[in-house]
Amino acid sequence: MDWVVTGSNLIHDTIVFSTALIFAALGGMYSERSGVTNIALEGMMIIGAFSGAVVTFFMQDVTPMAPWIGLIAAIILGAVISLPHAVASITFKADQVVSGTALNFLAAGLAVYLTKVIFNGAGQTTTLTSVFGKWHIPVLGDIPFFGHAIFEAYPTSYLAFIAVAVSWYVLFRTPFGLRLRAVGEHPRAADTVGINVKRMRYTAVMISGALAAMGGATIALTTTSNFSHNTVSGQGFIALAALIFGKWNPLGLTGAALFFGIAQAVKTLVQILGLTAYVPIEFIYMLPYVLTVLVLAGFVGKSSAPAALGKAYDTGSR
Amino acid sequence: MNSKIRNIFLADSTLVPLAAILLGLITGAIFMLAGGFDPIKAYGSLLDKVFGTSYGFGETIRQITPLIFTGLSVAFAFRTGLFNIGAEGQFIMGMLASAYVGISFDLPFIIHAPLAIIIGALAGGLWGAIAGYLKAARGVNEVITTIMLNWTALYFANFILNAFLVPQGKQNSEPVKESAIITIGWLSDMFDNARLHWGTLLALIAAVVFYILLWKTKTGFELRAVGLNPHASEYAGMNVNKNVMNAMFIGGLFAGIGGACETLGVFHYMSIMSAMPGYGMDGIAVALIGGNTPIGVVLGAILFGILSFGASGMKFGAGVPVELIRVVIASVIFFVAAHGIVRYFIKPLLARQKEES
Numbered sequence: 001m002d003w004v005v006t007g008s009n010l011i012h013d014t015i016v017f018s019t020a021l022i023f024a025a026l027g028g029m030y031s032e033r034s035g036v037t038n039i040a041l042e043g044m045m046i047i048g049a050f051s052g053a054v055v056t057f058f059m060q061d062v063t064p065m066a067p068w069i070g071l072i073a074a075i076i077l078g079a080v081i082s083l084p085h086a087v088a089s090i091t092f093k094a095d096q097v098v099s100g101t102a103l104n105f106l107a108a109g110l111a112v113y114l115t116k117v118i119f120n121g122a123g124q125t126t127t128l129t130s131v132f133g134k135w136h137i138p139v140l141g142d143i144p145f146f147g148h149a150i151f152e153a154y155p156t157s158y159l160a161f162i163a164v165a166v167s168w169y170v171l172f173r174t175p176f177g178l179r180l181r182a183v184g185e186h187p188r189a190a191d192t193v194g195i196n197v198k199r200m201r202y203t204a205v206m207i208s209g210a211l212a213a214m215g216g217a218t219i220a221l222t223t224t225s226n227f228s229h230n231t232v233s234g235q236g237f238i239a240l241a242a243l244i245f246g247k248w249n250p251l252g253l254t255g256a257a258l259f260f261g262i263a264q265a266v267k268t269l270v271q272i273l274g275l276t277a278y279v280p281i282e283f284i285y286m287l288p289y290v291l292t293v294l295v296l297a298g299f300v301g302k303s304s305a306p307a308a309l310g311k312a313y314d315t316g317s318r
Numbered sequence: 319m320n321s322k323i324r325n326i327f328l329a330d331s332t333l334v335p336l337a338a339i340l341l342g343l344i345t346g347a348i349f350m351l352a353g354g355f356d357p358i359k360a361y362g363s364l365l366d367k368v369f370g371t372s373y374g375f376g377e378t379i380r381q382i383t384p385l386i387f388t389g390l391s392v393a394f395a396f397r398t399g400l401f402n403i404g405a406e407g408q409f410i411m412g413m414l415a416s417a418y419v420g421i422s423f424d425l426p427f428i429i430h431a432p433l434a435i436i437i438g439a440l441a442g443g444l445w446g447a448i449a450g451y452l453k454a455a456r457g458v459n460e461v462i463t464t465i466m467l468n469w470t471a472l473y474f475a476n477f478i479l480n481a482f483l484v485p486q487g488k489q490n491s492e493p494v495k496e497s498a499i500i501t502i503g504w505l506s507d508m509f510d511n512a513r514l515h516w517g518t519l520l521a522l523i524a525a526v527v528f529y530i531l532l533w534k535t536k537t538g539f540e541l542r543a544v545g546l547n548p549h550a551s552e553y554a555g556m557n558v559n560k561n562v563m564n565a566m567f568i569g570g571l572f573a574g575i576g577g578a579c580e581t582l583g584v585f586h587y588m589s590i591m592s593a594m595p596g597y598g599m600d601g602i603a604v605a606l607i608g609g610n611t612p613i614g615v616v617l618g619a620i621l622f623g624i625l626s627f628g629a630s631g632m633k634f635g636a637g638v639p640v641e642l643i644r645v646v647i648a649s650v651i652f653f654v655a656a657h658g659i660v661r662y663f664i665k666p667l668l669a670r671q672k673e674e675s
Contacts, residue, residue, distance in 0.1 A: 039461060088655055091656075091658075092659055094652075094656040094657075097461060098606060098651065101403070102651035102655060105647060106644075106648035106652070108641075108644060109643070109644025109645040109648055110644075112639070112641040112644075113642050116639035116641065117354070117639065230593065237465045237466070241462050244462065280477050280480070280481065282473040282474070282476050282477035285473045286470050286473040286474065289467075289469040290470055292462070293452070293462075293463050296458045296459075296462060297452050297456045
């Protein structure tokens with residue numbers, strides 16, 4: 001076994017598995033920074049994976065750009081599906097965890113229902129013939145070790161890292177970002193200086209839906225090549241954990257997402273190396289979830305969440 | 319008397335869930351129409367599946383039973399201000415522990431079955447208590463930990479099954495011993511071999527215990543006080559952390575018994591799982607629609623039991639994919655949570671009531 005090749009592969013796989021988590025956790029960041037808890041990332045990812053796969057399926061014989069059109073469709077539908085959560089929790093001041101849970105139910109049911117309607121009763125979409133291929137970046141991709149590890153990734157992975165940089169800039173260097181944070185920390189003060197709290201929160205939740213859906217779509221359009229009921233299987237919740245572990249910061253959550261990505265990549269690696277003879281496979285499956293609990297129990301400080309997170313804003317309240 | 323009954327029906331706590339259910343069914347119908355199905359035929363065959371045969375009716379009761387347990391589990395934690403999404407994992411641990419006791423021990427019925435249920439309950443309770451402990455001691459959000467513990471329970475159960483209970487190359491464990499089975503033979507015969515068991519009675523007893531514990535004991539008072547205002551409770555000298563752990567433990571007990579009854583009453587063995595059984599997640603919906611009260615949970619479980627068991631009839635009778643019922647359930651939760659929307663719809667009704675009085 002060549003350890004250099006193995007190490008290079010491990011980093012390569014980590015980036016593949018982290019991509020969806022980065023998108024979804026970034027999405028969660030916008031919503032939660034504005035003060036709206038987003039436990040619905042899972043549902044938004046499911047809708048993204050579904051719409052990405054279905055639109056790509058219908059476009060793949062028309063144009064070679066089909067996966068890109070699928071990705072854009074996911075962004076739009078992700079923003080749309082986040083609206084029930086926004087309406088319930090912002091306008092009607094519903095409990096945000098409850099409405100998020102309802103959205104998870106809705107998305108899971110709706111996506112599989114529509115899949116069956118569209119594909120004549122089949123529980124998953126037909127395997128896509130046109131999905132994203134990996135991009136080999138010229139020159140950089142030829143560097144030993146790092147070339148394969150980092151510069152031979154899916155275009156969506158590069159997009160994810162660009163989204164992180166943009167989000168950092170937006171959050172900390174633009175008036176929009178300042179307002180977003182103000183609305184999440186102290187909505188009353190924000191309201192007093194003329195910021196429209198509800199509009200900010202609606203915008204944030206819709207951005208959240210769009211990004212989480214992008215995350216879901218990247219799974220369907222890179223690793224699985226179809227959509228079925230278990231395409232997302234809990235990754236929305238892991239993204240939520242990454243968001244908390246990363247302390248609601250774009251760079252921090254990217255680090256956390258990469259950490260959970262390693263846990264996934266190790267799963268593949270263990271199977272390839274034949275270590276399953278020594279470690280029961282179920283323990284490898286458990287790893288990301290147990291790690292999440294341990295990480296949250298051990299490393300996250302108590303008071304780093306946005307101050308107004310989870311509280312509906314009532315114009316008449318003090 | 320007449321006006322008393324009318325008041326119950328027109329009370330907000332009754333009217334909002336009823337309107338939410340109606341709006342949920344309408345939402346489902348809209349999606350059916352969009353998918354090219356006939357909603358009236360679909361809902362008709364749903365009801366036919368449930369009430370049309372004695373077997374269907376018995377199996378619906380079988381479906382309702384675990385929902386009462388998981389609904390109580392979620393509702394109990396809710397009363398202490400905790401959101402227990404982990405009923406699923408606690409249910410799995412209950413299934414697993416009772417299967418282990420049922421298969422491995424050899425005891426007379428009078429000891430074996432109760433022991434298997436108690437161990438199942440404790441397994442569920444302890445699984446819940448982990449999330450309670452992490453919340454109390456480390457301040458970790460229970461929503462995340464319970465979700466993670468659900469997946470952990472799934473794979474942990476599969477590991478135990480593969481390693482100890484399932485014969486090489488099979489999917490199902492050995493059957494539990496005859497002495498651990500809680501199926502009611504004569505009742506099952508009456509309902510055309512529908513799988514009816516003592517768990518249903520236990521579920522109703524659990525709902526009564528839920529009420530007595532929360533509203534008639536000091537522990538219950540503390541649990542509810544912490545749920546309503548942790549700061550005030552702390553100030554009044556209550557130990558908030560202890561109550562958080564208690565609430566998650568007791569909630570877990572309910573879900574654990576539910577899991578145990580499923581193994582001992584319905585299947586008599588346990589299978590390697592490729593997905594969650596789903597009763598824990600549905601329990602959230604049941605608790606919400608039931609307003610976290612024991613009677614509400616029982617009624618909510620009946621509703622969702624009917625919907626989810628009848629869903630296969632809908633598929634058979636009108637070709638509607640069973641997942642549509644998830645859309646209906648989700649919409650109902652939405653409308654209950656955002657009761658402002660429902661009030662908007664029932665406003666004319668309430669206005670007329672005011673005029674009359």
